[in-house]
Amino acid sequence: MAGKRGFGSIRRLPSKRYQARYMGPDGNRHQATVTFTNKADAEGWLARERELVERGLWASPWEREQAVAASPCGGDGPLAGGPVTVSLFISGWLPSVELRPTTRRDYESLLRNHIEPQLGEVVLQELSKLHVRTWWEALDPTKPRARSKAFQFLHTALNGAVELDLLPSNPAALPRRTRIRTKTARRIEPLSVVELEALADKMPAHLRLSVLIGGWCGLRYGELAELRRRDMDAEDGTIRVQRAVIKVPGGFEVGAPKTDAG
Incomplete structure (x- = not known):
């Protein structure tokens, strides 16, 4: 039976596993490329898909999987079967996401200048909350906007890894007391x-x-x-x-x- 939800639907298959699907921005119905052993995992997948839609980062699950499979960090790429680092995964995942040119340029800059120096060589499957927390604390606190953007980009990219079953959960989660808060660096005085x-x-x-x-x-x-x-x-x-x-x-x-x- 399929359950009614605000975004997408979940149904239990005869195999006792759960299938999640939804109507995408393109007007077509899309479903997860895998089924789930429990309903909570299916709900989590739908929540991540909805986030991608709302943030304008959405591409179909199949397109994202194909892009990663064809990238150097997966599928038939030269590193197939070898360890996939955070840098390799994000570099392969990024082309699969539909982005405006300025957003893509900003993401590439964040990857190059803020993520790769400390996390780039970490094996994706070994990336932990401790890695992310240590990285976060090392970012320059005098640049809160860049810090915030870097974290949000890492979180979004790792959601892509979760959707592709490369990670069981997203390690880019920080305790409440360290959540990102930004404020205008200086007060803007409009012209009279x-x-x-x-x-x-x-x-x-x-x-x-x-x-x-x-x-x-x-x-x-x-x-x-x-x-x-x-x-x-x-x-x-x-x-x-x-x-x-x-x-x-x-x-x-x-x-x-x-x-x-x-």
Whole structure:
């Protein structure tokens, strides 16, 4: 029988094992590539899938498994059968996740600068909560935002390892007293109306309007840079934000202003 849930469903098979499935963002039904010995494990898998959807990191379970299998850390890769390190797993898992170019660039930077130096050579199956706790405490506390992003990325990547049955549970869990809290490093003082107009007046003529629109409408720079005449309706007093430009290695890329999750 299948049980009703807020996200996905779980049914017990004749083999007494549990199968979890859900309707994905692509409109198709997806199920775990493995079945579970108990219902709690199936519920945990659905919870992790829902988290991926909500954070805009989702790809189908089959696609993620195929990507990891084809990567250097699994399947037919050159290290198949050998020990899979944290660095190798994340490097192989990352291409399987659908990400915006800027997010992918940020994740690659976090892996290279914050995760690999201390955890990269740890064998994935040997990674423990103690490893993660020691790594967390060694991160620079004067950079809380980078610290927070590094932890959240590691947690998400290790969820991928759990989904692929490479880990029984996610070791990136910290006690309540060490949970990540970030605050604005400095108070932002918005420009006054007079200051905004003065700044606009100091700009070259072709950039004056962009300063006013950015100040009054709160557009991001990438959204502002991609505005076209057809996006503005002077009669209705509206602006349609339909595109954004982002800097990527080797140039720029134009895409949607935000993901569905955002």
